[in-house]
Amino acid sequence: MERRMSKFQKFILQPDNQFCADCGLQGPQWVSTNTGVIICDKCYAIHRSMGASVSKLMSLNSNDWTDEDVELMLFIGGNAAANAAYEAFVPKTCKRPMPDSSNQERAKFIRSKYERQEFVKPSMRLASSSRELTLFSKQEDSSALGFVGLIRVHVIKGINLTVRDFMTSDPYVVLTLGNQKAQTCVVRSSLNPIWDEKHLLSVPHATFPLKLVFDRDTFSEDDTMGDVSVDLQPLYAAVKVQEAMGDELGNVQVGKWVATRDNDLSCDSMIFLQNGRLLQDLKLKLKNVECGELEIQIEWVPPID
Known part of the structure; x- marks a missing residue:
């Protein structure tokens, strides 16, 4: 208890x-x-x-x-x-x-x-x-199109990544959601890479996690540099809050995903409305590796009626 x-x-x-x-x-x-x-x-x-x-x-x-x-x-x-x-x-x-x-x-x-x-x-x-x-049910049905919406994942930067080459690494990030996969560019010789890339993925269901894996570019097989998993349910709950609030409110926080030992958050993740866009800022600690963090921002893109 x-x-x-x-x-x-x-x-x-x-x-x-x-x-x-x-x-x-x-x-x-x-x-x-x-x-x-x-x-x-x-x-x-x-x-x-x-x-x-x-x-x-x-x-x-x-x-x-x-x-x-x-x-x-x-x-x-x-x-x-x-x-x-x-x-x-x-x-x-x-x-x-x-x-x-x-x-x-x-x-x-x-x-x-x-x-x-x-x-x-x-x-x-x-x-x-x-x-x-409840208004925040975890069992929402998917749309007839087979997905409940889209997310635009802004991969911002890595922080203090682990060394995999001689004093440095050539990292990139692979994003997976359901059967979809996207990949950032490779940043040469950096343990604090800045990607500043955006990737659009469809969300099959709110319970599907977004997974991000760090790799390094080599002449042989890629060498994993850690991974993180992002639960999309807090963001989807905020979507329902946004729908309930309507379009009259301005910039406001509508949700929070609290950092615990059971998730990959380095600190609490805020979900907020900004100029009509629903955004979530995340700072994530890498698993299965000695050190490293990843900063991303996710934007919810609702399906077109």
């Missing part, structure tokens, strides 16, 4: 998770695992009255957290990302509850927000809010 909960330490300390997602009270102690929000004791009572099919509740201090619960919360991204979806279209006439609001005021807003989903983009509303049917 202690090892599982250690993943939460960084997550809980994020500024948006230090306040109740519904009323803004500081120090929330409850989590709605299927909506992804962290809430206070007062709002907990309203969530509980809606039933587990709408809001499945668990204490932050509970011993019953499973790996799946932890990963789902990290996947959704916390209060900011969840509220971006559930409060995408709150009318100006709607009164959002405050820390000192009455139970009646809380109930009116919270039931509208989660039970009736009145503030969500209409196309994102669900018949059920069960764990398997």
